[in-house]
Amino acid sequence: MSSKPYSEPLTSTALTPALFALASSQVTMLAPNLPCFAGQGSAPLEQLRKRLMLHVPESELRERVRALVFASHDHINTYLYDRFQRMSNGIAF
DSSP: OOSHHHHTGGGOSSSHHHHHHHHHHHHHHHGGGOGGGTTOTTHHHHHHHHHTTTTSOHHHHHHHHHHHHHHHTTOHHHHHHHHHHHHHHOOOO
16 A cells, blocks of 8 residues: 555645644643643644654655655554544544
């Protein structure tokens, strides 16, 4: 099974700034009410920025995203998570 169909939509950098803005506004809004963010300052936003790979040049982004997709493809943890989703939420994989 090819991972190409899964990786192509993920490599668009056009939405990245908008996604970060949306996600950071949600984290900022929810942080005071969630104990997991207590006392963390700006660390959650920096972790989110890192996870969205905002620091990665566009020329490297496609290859990094493909590497993540290929690393998860046929991995036992991916299989177990997909199975959990199917059993608990009825989401077929």
